[in-house]
Amino acid sequence: MSNSVAENIANFLREYPPFNYLRHDELIQVATSIGVVSLDKHKTLFKIDDKLHDSFYVVASGVINLSVIADAEETLLNKCYPGDVFGLRPFFAKNNYMMTAKAREDSIVYAIPIAVFKPFVAQNPQVLDFLLESFATNTRNPFDKENRSKLITDNVYTENQSNEIQYFQSLSYNKMPLKVTANTAVKDVAQLMTENLIDSAIIIDQNCPVGIVTDTDFRTKIANGRFPITVAIDKIMSAPVITVPENVSVAEAQLLLLKHNVSHLCVTTDGSDKSEVKGIISEHDLIVAQANNPGVLIKEIKRSLSPKELKLVREKLTDLIQSSIAKNIPLPHIYNITGEIITAIIRRSVELAILDLGSPPSRFAWLSIGSQGRKEQLLLTDQDSILIFEDVAPEKYRDVKDYFLKLAKRTTTILEKVGYQFCPNGHMASNMLWCKSMSDWIKQYNNWMKMPGEKSNDISSIFFDYEIAFGEGKIEDTISDLIVSNTKNNALFFDYLGNDTLRKNPPLNFFKKFNVEEEGEYKGKFDIKNRGIMPLVDGARLFALSLNLRGINNTHARFKQLALVDPKFSEIYLNCADAFLILSKFRTLEGLKNDNSGDFINIEELNKAERERLKNALSPMKDLEELIKDKFQLTQFS
Structure with missing residues (x-):
């Protein structure tokens, strides 16, 4: 492998754990030995019971699905995006593969020889720790x-x-x-x-x-x-x-x-x-x-057979999150584990509703949107979801929609009993606006993206952060294809989103003091969600849509990937990625301490070092704001 190619691979790897724990010369040694594997859409890299390869893998581009056979059906265990490590069984076990790795779309993966990488694992506990965590969640x-x-x-x-x-x-x-x-x-x-x-x-x-x-x-x-x-x-x-x-x-x-x-x-x-x-x-x-x-x-x-049983699990999850943060387990890993567990709770809630109502009259997909769609929901928050059912004959439409509305209402009621409050804005599948056929959803997204602002009260950017929790994966893919198609040469849409992103009140005033609430229940407190976290979430989404980062929903992961695909501004993106984790940890600790959403921080309760850390985490927002103004033509909706 040429030096320039190895250098490029090394530069890619250093952005992701566990490779970020290696020195540059060690990365070059690894990169030189790497095999590059190109996978067409739906191509299998390895499958259940295959003999172990002599390499493990890192996604360079595209998405790799990891699945297993459970109850005679193939069940998706995880999705691996650029930078994700998978296929670690040769490190920790001697028997054949116990899952299938298949390309969800055209993908490129790096094959890293076990023999080459093993010495770095044995010498570096941080590398080993990361691989242990990865293996634990994907095996x-x-x-x-x-x-x-x-x-x-x-x-x-x-x-x-x-x-x-x-x-x-x-x-x-x-x-x-x-x-x-x-x-x-x-x-x-x-x-x-x-x-x-x-x-x-x-x-x-x-x-x-x-x-x-x-x-x-x-x-x-x-x-x-x-x-x-x-x-x-x-x-x-x-x-x-x-x-x-x-x-x-x-x-x-x-x-x-x-x-x-x-x-x-x-x-x-x-x-x-x-x-x-x-x-x-x-x-x-x-x-x-x-x-x-x-x-x-x-x-x-x-x-679980009841909301009460699911609620007990959710309470245990809160304990798990708290102890994980106390042990300094990396926040992205906690997000990933928590996201999978919450998705399992939602999936089981849908299943319990189906058990009550009987089999669905057509295929459908239940999508989590907003923070759960981004797998960023560590605290108990309100529900956000949509339901899409496949098109049916006109004479069946009313009965089919009636079934799915009943299903959605039962599911959201179960989740409310678990502890997830109803969305105050009505962004739930139980709302007839957000429970409809594929054709109706296609019209909805077309209206939002081709004519933004005409019914601005109907659009929310959270509809562009989604993750399937139950149902037909092809339905989710159809929505993704539609969004990608509608972003091409669509300056008007990005004009609208860009202005919406910049509409949040600044976190710091002219004198670099925290802008706290001036009245109401939270007077004197700092709104870390709307003044700190949401501008980063909105900015990451804006750039991810504009650069077609398909399948990457998590804000931290979006910024890390943006740094790779838009290297001219990589420093801004990486600073925003770090800031997001710091702010999220502040909010999570606040929420766990007070058993609430953690949205409002009492600045007076922070020591000097904590205040400075919080303030420093807010500083990249100015650079992000300037970058948004520079990248997009913010005119019509300004």
């Missing part, structure tokens, strides 16, 4: 026979498991390992392992570990005839044993497995091989530990 548990063919997020919940995302938590392991002495015959050890349904045995001397045997040893040393089954076990054991203390964390254990290329760790009293054996940690234990926490909630959601 299944292949070892659990009881849950085979289910998502790893469906693992059985036990009392010892925590309700928190703790990738540095102490993990559960087998505290009653099989222990044998060095002179025990191989055949006897094999018999004991079979009877106890385990894949390893520790060889001890005065209860201190001197070696270990696993299924691999039996396959490579006994099954091929190298040793007879009558020899003593110490002839085929691996030594020395890699030992760890009882309080070892998930990340530390995984790091040792990678460094020493082993599949098991021996737990001892003081972490050395000179103390008593306390247990054994396997790759299976690590995979379960990495993923069991969000999976507990997903499992409970799928089993």
